[in-house]
Each structure stands twice: as C-alpha cells, then as structure tokens.
Amino acid sequence: MFYREAGQFKTSYKADQALFPILQDRVGLAVILITAFAVIPALANDFFLTSIMIPFLVFSLAAIGLNILTGFCGQLSLGTGAFMGVGAYAAYKLTSIFPDANVIVMVLLSGVFSAAIGAVFGLPSLRIKGLYLAVTTLAAQFFLEWCFIRIPWLYNYNASGAIEVPRREVFGIIATGAEATPLARYFIVLGITVLIAFLMANVLRGRIGRSWMMIRDMDIAAELMGIRPLQTKLMAFAVSSYICGVAGAMMVFFWLNAAEPSSYSIRLSFQVLFMVILGGLGSLGGAFMGAAFIWILPVILKFVPGLLGFDLAAETVEHATFMIVGALIIFFLIVEPHGFARLWQIAKQKLRVWPFPY
Amino acid sequence: MNAFVTEKTLPPADAKEAAEREVLLRVDNVSLTFGGVKAITDISFDIQKGEIRAIIGPNGAGKTSMLNVINGFYHPQEGTITWQGQVRRKMKPYEAASQGIARTFQNVALFKGMTTLDNIMSGRSLRMHKNFFWQLLWRGPAEREEIEHRRKVEDIIDFLEIQAIRKTPVGRLPYGLQKRVELGRALAMEPDLLLLDEPMAGMNLEEKEDMSRFIIDVNQEFGTTIALIEHDMGVVMDLSDRVVVLDYGKKIADGPPEEVQASQAVIDAYLGVSH
C-alpha cells in the first residue's frame, strides 16, 4: 500500500542506477539517518549509547569489511579478529608516536596497516580456494595474535600487556580516554561508519564491485573475460582489511578504552562472520541487520530472566545465551540461508503487491 | 528453420572473396595432453577474418579443449597459435580477453548472483578504467563512465530482445534465456573473435532459430569473426562458411560444409566404423 513504485518513471540511466531508485527507500533511509544523528542522541541515555549503539556500529563496520571479502568476493576469511587487532595496535602506536595529531585521522590511517597485512595474507588466494583458504586466514589469526602478545613494542612495553587508550582531544572535545563522553564517541563512530558504508556502496555498484562479484560467482569465467584474478582478490583483501582495521581501532578507542590480545581472538572472527552470514552474504544493509541481531540479542537475553522474576546466576544466563544464539543461527539458516537481507527483500516484494499475494 | 537459412546462403562471389580474406588466427601443430591422455594431437587450421568457422566432431573429440587452448585457459605442450600475426605459445586467459577474444561456455557460466544487466555490464570491464578513488566518489567521472557503457549495454539488450529481464538475477532465468544473456555478455566485450561453445545445446527448435539469427546478425552487422562448436548438423551446415572436423583429438576434415559433408572420414567418424 505504502510501498509502491508505480508511477515513478526513470528518464535517464543516471536515475536508474541511483543507490535507492525508489522514492520510498530514499525516505526510509532519511528517516534512519535522522534517527541515528538526531533522535537517538537526544533521547538515549549513556548506557544505551555505550553498551548498545557504539558496539553495534563498530560491529556493523567490521561486518561490512568481512562482507566485502566473503560476501562480495567469495573468499572465506576466519581472520577478521586479527585484522581488527592490527588496526587497533596500529592506531595505538600512531597515537603514541604522534600525540598531537587528530585521533580520528590516526584511526582512519591505522586501517592502511591492516590493509597491507591483509593483502600479504591474501597472496595465497591465487592458488588456494574455498575451505583451503580458511587455513590461510586461520594462520593469520593465530600468528597475529601471537605477535600482539610477543612483541612488547606494540603495547609500549606495558607491564599488563594490554593497550590503554590515552586521552585525546579533537577540536577541543575529549574524543578518547576514560573522560570522553559517550555522546562524543557515538558521533565519531556513527560518522565513520556511515561514511565508509556510503563509499563502499559506491564502489560496489561500479566496475570494481562487479569484478569482485565476477570472481565470486565464477572465477574461471571472470578470468576469461579479462579480470586479473590476483589483482582483484588482493584488492578485495586490502579493502576488506582496511575496513576491519578501522573497526578494530574504533573498538578500542571509542568503545572499550583498553584491549588485550584476547580481545581480538578467533571468537571475534566468528562473531563477525555470524553477523555477515545471518545478515546476508553480499548485502551492505544485511551487515547492519546481522550486527544488530548478534550484538543486541544477548544484551536483551541478559535482562529477560530478571524481568520475568527469575533469579539466575550470571554464568547460567551466559551459557543459556550461547545455546540460544547457536540454535537461532541454525534456525535462521534453515528458514532463510540468504540472511535477513533476503527476508527484507521478500517483505518489500509482498508490500509492493499488497493486498494481493502475487 | 529453413526460412532464414536461404537468406544467409552466400552467393558464390562472396565465397570466393572469403577465401582471400586475411587470416585472423592460425593454429599450427598444436598438441595438448593431460597426464597420459592426449586431448588434442597435432592439429592445424586457421580462422579468417569475418567468417563463421565451425568446429565439429563426436563427443570427446577435443573441441572444447581446442577453444580452451585458443583463449589461453589450457596451454598446449606443442605447437603455436598465431593471433593477428603474432605468434604465441602461452598466454593468460585475461590477456586473451584483452586482445579481443571472447567466448561463451558449454555449461552456461554466467555470474549467478548478478542481474542480466550486471552480467552484460561485466563484459565491459576491460573497457572501463576509472580507478578506485573515482569509484569511491562515484559522482563525476565514475558515474559518467558507467552511464556511457550502460548505453552500449542497452543496445545489446535491445539487439537480443531481453529488455524485460534486465533486472532479473540470471539464476532465475530459463536455460534458453541464460544462453542468450551469455551471448550478450560476450558481445559486450566487442571482440574480434567470438568463440561459441555449443550455443544451441539443449534448446528447442524456436530457441535454436532465434539463436541462429543472432549469430548471423552478429557476424554480418558487426563483422565479428565467429568460431563455434555445435552438434546440430543442420545448424552447422547452414550457418558456417567453413567447417573443421575433429575425432579423437585429430583433425579428419577441413573445408566448406558441402565438402565436409561428403568426406568419407567424417561419415565414418559419425556413423562409426571398426577401428
């Protein structure tokens, strides 16, 4: 009823290839952006910002990063956590070496380091495919984790072995460190995430995005059509790792304040992978939906027993959460293997023809 | 099926002219083995500019392997390939593509997750050059380039009469249409040589007629040289200017359709004689 494209004619190819060719979608996006930039900051309390919104955005960005590689270019990666860690440690070193530089610039720069390392670990992808490639990224995961522990230079020879984010100001506002307000952090994280998501949407609809999808769908045919497989895959690795690196740096700078090597363990890799799969491989919007589901569900589950009047030990709740998340993952894979993004499309299709079934 | 074929049959003057056309690609003494298995043995033939060249033979005769050698997917152990006057032995598939060789596949090899439009756009990849940073921005050069190529792609979509399925993911299309989209994707590359691997396999009569018309139109309107593998002898004999026949990896006949049809070796290969 409300979602109809009838009567909206495109008179140029330009209008036809816009990101959101349908008016209702554009309105929907505007509403979401206004909510994110104005409504949430005005209404939300600190808990909501720090425990839900900031991690959600950080994970969304990481999921976008992994989605570029796995969802769009078809290269399975289990090393996301480590690539995020590279970003975090690089940002930490950069802010230690250049204490006066703008910390946001440093965070964005840190991704360059993870991009380089990601590309190095992407090199074997020329010869190795599918599950075999998972070994390469597992090697990256465990090797880099080991580096975070064994190379004291990376954490400035702290006794604790952890990195702690120093206080930094951006334009007179405290952006990082314990005194930074959740609101300031939220705006920085939101800004970076939205910006990168928008830029990626551009890349994905053009030549480069198409070449990634060609490799994903049928690498041999892509090569016979003039795509250089190594270049294309390495680019996907680099871009993906850049985004993951920035997400990892944001994770410690604007959310956790401190991180140790175990923060970037294989568990994190899997968490992000779940977000991508459940959200929908090959969908940017799906990355947000997957992140929301995987991050917010456990937070809600934590409060359910209390609301229902049960008094359960925190441990028991955590175990139950594991069980429920695992079961839901299987459930959603069975219901819709292509993730929330596909469910969303089906819903839109139904709306389009409503009130008729077809 | 015969209605349009009569239009196509060239007058004798054209046939003579064809014999004098320049050679676009020449295969000399090519042999290809996998482990101990000989797929192709010592084959030589040429493809002239502007002709439709058919490669036929029973199953397992090495036809597809021959195409794979031509566009660099397999590397022959012996022999050379001369492409537009340049002799080569080894070439990467993407190099072949960038030098103007396009192809379609026996088992449709479309990009299943993409729409018809994107699949055909993918054929333009080699001709699009705006780098990553322009792509990030989109507004400006990258968008202009995209629209410019979109125009060309829309021409191909019109030519193949597939406007209605422009935005449909190709995985959902019926087989005949998939084959047509694949042809469109190869055409988008604006190739000098178009290799078609069984373009009509598994099609019904009407679809075959449509496809035949497209092949003839491509050849005559765009002047594209075509090499095709096909099992439907009626189609092959009507469409092609010259035919090369392979059997067990060896060449057993080469020449105009009538000549090949009359050849005893070809009749033996198809009907079978005791070896």
Place this chain on the structure above:
Amino acid sequence: MLYDIFIDPFVQMYQMPDFFLQVLWEGFVAGILYALIALGFVLIFKASGVFNFAQGIMVVFAGLTLVGLNENGVPAYLALILTIGVMGVLAYGVERVVMRPLVNQPEIILLMATIGLTYFLVGFGEFVFGGEPKQMITEQLGLPTGSTAFEFGDRGLVILQHIDIAAAVIAVVMVTALGVFFNKTRIGRALRAVADDHQAALSVGISLNQIWAIVWFAAGLVALATGIMWGARSDVSFALEIVAFKALPVLILGGFTSIPGAIVGGLIIGFGEKIGELYWGGLVGGGIESWLAYIIALIFLLFRPQGLFGERIIERI
C-alpha cells in the same frame, strides 16, 4: 643468528638424543590426537560434504558427559554406555534438525550451521555440567595410568606414558575398523555414493537420512574416544576448542576425504609442531606452537594445492 637457526638445533638433537626422542614421542602423541579429531571431520565430510566445525566441541561434549554422569554417581562403564547413547541421540538430532532441512545448500551455509551447532553445544555442555575443567575418570575405565622409563644407553631416559600408548593402539584399531567399514560393507558403499552425489544416491534408493545419522554417530564415537584420550592427558575443558582448529591444517595435508591422510597429516603436524617449538621456538620468544601448524599447511598448500593424497586438479569448463 644464522648459526642459531641452521646449526645449533641439529647439534642439540645429536648431543641430547634422549631429549630428541622424548620430543618425537610428544609429537607422535599430539599427532595421534590431531589425527583422531581430523578423523571425525573426514567421516562426516566424506558422507555429506559437510565440513563439521563442531567436531572439536563434540569431543569435549562427549568427555564432559562421561565425566559428568560419573560425578553424579553413575558407575564408570554404565556412564560410558550412556554416553554412547547420548552421542547417538545427538547424531539423530543433528540429522533431523540441522542436516535434513539444509539438504542441497551451499557448503558455506552448512559450515555455518555446524558453527551454530558448536555454539549450541558449548552453551548446552556448560549449562548442564558447569564451565570448570574436569578430571577424566581414567582409572575407573580401566585404562593404564603409569609410565615406563626407557634407559637410553648411558645418555638418559625416555619416559612413555601408558595412556599415550593406549591412545596410539586405540587410534590404530579405530582407523582399521573404519577402513573395513567403508570399503567392505554395504553401508560403506552407500556412504561413498552419498559423498559423490546426493541426488544420484537418492535416485538409486539410498536413504540419505539414515546414512547421515550413521556417520554422525560414528563421528560421535570417534569424538568420545578422542575425548577420553585427551581428557586423560590434560583435563576435560572447553580449551580444547582451540586445539580442534588444528584439525584444519591436518586435513589440508591429508586431504578432506582420506582416512589414512588424516593420520599421516596429524603426525606431520604433531612432529613439526613439537620439534619447531622446542628447537626453534626459543629464538622468537616461544609459543610458536599456536600458529606453526597453519604455516606448515600453508607452505605445503602453495606447492601442492590438492593435498598429500589428492589427485592433480584439472579445471574444466
């Protein structure tokens, strides 16, 4: 520096052969355990093309169930039988709830589903039996616990734990039994048919559901044996999850479908890892055991993408 890398370790091996032999033995035992985990993967992969990520957790889960039952007063052998029953129920449940609805999905979706299963089993295991590490009931099960020291000339001692020897023997028995089962029985042939092509197997009247339940049960039994052996060496805890990842490089070396490959791959990784750690690890600060296996597999893959026993892949189009 070069001396430390290329010469010194070998000098040490020569000068202290008892230590070297001990390292080899450690590598052998670790290798057997990797091989056992990999074996579970191979079983399921062979029969369904599913890369079962949950195999590592099934090992822990089986061990936990056994110990947990015993703690609650069930006699050891009865607990063992009950645990076998639990693994059977698990196999049936997985087939019914996970595999059957996901027939014909791409392999990455199936892989994801088994990761989901991993999460579920971790949560379930901890929920029922608690999260803290447990002691394996080695003695109650009648497994040997002592150790024997072999004099090695006048140079020193090599100590062999009896439980390790038992592990090796059980591994050999299991591999032989599985080999016979796969190659000589009707179900074994059906298994191989299913592995090749689900639809073709269905069309000749093989029940996919039955086959899958059987392989998951077999993998569950392998997991139980692995759990007992592993538990006897350290303890039963979810730390094993990380170790289970090492099955992946083992499988890369041995090939995803080869049972002997799993054993050989396991041993290569086991030996390589222990020798690397003890002779070269010190140069970079130790702890390289955590990633060495993957690097070995990676280097190997670059030269032989099809694995040790795989055939050369000819790409067709």
